[in-house]
Amino acid sequence: MRSEIVIIGGGIIGVTLAHELAKRGEQVTVLEKKYIGSGSTFRCGTGIRQQFTDEANIKVMKRSVELWKKYSEEFGFPFKQTGYLFLLYDDEEVREFKRNIKLQNKFGVPTRLITPEEAKEIVPILDISEVVAASWNPTDGKADPFFATTAFAREAEKLGAKIFEYTEAKDIIVENGEIRGVKTNKGIIKTEIVINAANAWAKLINAMAKIPIKIPIEPYKHQGVITQPLKGGEINPMIISLKYNDAYLTQTEHGGIIGGVGVEYGPTYDLTPTYEFLREVSKAFTKIIPVLGELLILRTWAGFYAKTPDSNPAIGRIEEINEFYIAAGFSGHGFMMAPAVAEMLADLITRGKTELPIEWYDPYRFERGELRETALQMG
Amino acid sequence: MIKLNIDLEKVNPEEVFICGCDVTLKDILDLIDQGITDIQLIKRLTHVGMGFCQGRYCIDTVAQVIAWKTEKDLKEIKLPDARMPVRPVKMKVMANEK
Numbered sequence: 001m002r003s004e005i006v007i008i009g010g011g012i013i014g015v016t017l018a019h020e021l022a023k024r025g026e027q028v029t030v031l032e033k034k035y036i037g038s039g040s041t042f043r044c045g046t047g048i049r050q051q052f053t054d055e056a057n058i059k060v061m062k063r064s065v066e067l068w069k070k071y072s073e074e075f076g077f078p079f080k081q082t083g084y085l086f087l088l089y090d091d092e093e094v095r096e097f098k099r100n101i102k103l104q105n106k107f108g109v110p111t112r113l114i115t116p117e118e119a120k121e122i123v124p125i126l127d128i129s130e131v132v133a134a135s136w137n138p139t140d141g142k143a144d145p146f147f148a149t150t151a152f153a154r155e156a157e158k159l160g161a162k163i164f165e166y167t168e169a170k171d172i173i174v175e176n177g178e179i180r181g182v183k184t185n186k187g188i189i190k191t192e193i194v195i196n197a198a199n200a201w202a203k204l205i206n207a208m209a210k211i212p213i214k215i216p217i218e219p220y221k222h223q224g225v226i227t228q229p230l231k232g233g234e235i236n237p238m239i240i241s242l243k244y245n246d247a248y249l250t251q252t253e254h255g256g257i258i259g260g261v262g263v264e265y266g267p268t269y270d271l272t273p274t275y276e277f278l279r280e281v282s283k284a285f286t287k288i289i290p291v292l293g294e295l296l297i298l299r300t301w302a303g304f305y306a307k308t309p310d311s312n313p314a315i316g317r318i319e320e321i322n323e324f325y326i327a328a329g330f331s332g333h334g335f336m337m338a339p340a341v342a343e344m345l346a347d348l349i350t351r352g353k354t355e356l357p358i359e360w361y362d363p364y365r366f367e368r369g370e371l372r373e374t375a376l377q378m379g
Numbered sequence: 380m381i382k383l384n385i386d387l388e389k390v391n392p393e394e395v396f397i398c399g400c401d402v403t404l405k406d407i408l409d410l411i412d413q414g415i416t417d418i419q420l421i422k423r424l425t426h427v428g429m430g431f432c433q434g435r436y437c438i439d440t441v442a443q444v445i446a447w448k449t450e451k452d453l454k455e456i457k458l459p460d461a462r463m464p465v466r467p468v469k470m471k472v473m474a475n476e477k
Binding site: 034035038042146227228271272273274275278279281282283285286292293294295296297298299300301 | 417419420423431433460462463464467468469470471472473474476
């Protein structure tokens with residue numbers, strides 16, 4: 001069979017990109033070795049924030065939130081702008097966040113510094129005894145990764161995209177620097193354009209195409225926790241505490257408390273949950289909201305942060321191999337960034353340029369030793 | 380793994396609850412009929428294995444149903460990974476662990 005474009009990886013990046021390209025009339029096929037979302041997307045923490053600390057990520061996330069809103073309304077999946085609340089514990093943290101807020105405001109993100117009392121009004125069960133201020137943006141939010149991924153995949157298929165599950169890319173056929181096709185466990189797909197959207201597995205795909213430049217993306221194990229449900233609306237925003245182990249937590253639509261902390265292992269492809277995480281997440285969460293101590297923990301799970309040295313993804317075209325693109329190495333931000341990434345990469349492929357600051361994510365920056373300011377990362 | 384001592388051919392699948400959380404044998408059979416035989420997917424589509432038992436009672440049964448319908452050996456049915464805690468535990472208990 002033949003396809004104009006083959007995307008390797010059926011996570012949120014792969015399906016949003018397939019949707020965006022199909023909408024522009026491109027013939028596109030997604031290869032997913034298991035089922036869509038199975039790699040990292042279905043394991044993600046659900047958060048969508050614009051509170052970053054550099055211009056590029058703020059601009060991209062502002063666009064992403066606009067697209068999350070638009071598509072959730074069009075496709076009917078849950079996306080709620082319930083805000084991100086960063087709890088701050090000392091003057092130095094406050095100074096740092098004041099700088100971030102100024103930058104976010106400059107690009108139209110309405111973050112503001114609020115008092116501990118105002119934070120408690122937003123989340124009444126919060127312990128504010130150590131909190132000196134909070135950084136609050138009510139337009140950040142969260143979406144259901146299961147509904148969202150499935151919706152984008154279904155809509156992409158309606159527009160003619162093909163999504164092949166349980167179909168694993170085994171090799172990329174390149175002749176004289178030109179892509180000819182992709183070998184899979186189910187046969188060969190002839191194509192001229194390949195997009196590496198495999199995130200945690202991106203280095204394997206780069207190796208198949210013999211990419212001649214160094215794009216360091218390594219899989220690190222992070223974990224999530226979910227508790228028994230409690231009455232809805234107790235914790236609407238995503239709450240962040242950098243002091244307590246880079247913790248993030250919120251309440252799902254179903255009522256359970258979901259979140260994680262910065263307990264990281266790797267590089268590894270192991271996904272076994274650890275006792276250390278269970279203990280550390282409990283310590284952090286009960287410091288932030290003591291009453292959570294009374295809730296039963298139902299389960300933990302692991303997923304990958306596909307990390308680059310500056311925690312920013314590699315997005316762009318690899319010049320040496322015609323035509324090979326990459327959108328991978330999201331370092332824990334792939335879900336939230338996906339709709340904007342799909343737009344900017346589809347722009348690059350179909351128009352040769354984009355208004356979004358794609359150059360920040362230049363895949364050649366590692367080779368050139370031009371690392372970016374590290375993207376703000378939780379968990 | 381416990382061997383089922385009922386004949387699944389002879390029951391009404393709508394009346395057999397395969398999981399304490401309102402998942403019937405029919406829910407599982409309908410998915411298998413659509414070609415969905417990956418326990419991970421069946422879990423996400425029916426929430427079997429996601430309630431208070433976290434699959435400790437129901438997942439074995441689902442695996443046996445898949446083996447039966449797909450005519451595979453039970454050993455070939457890949458089970459979901461074990462995920463802590465083994466039994467639901469209060470967060471404050473874990474928070475006080477050393």
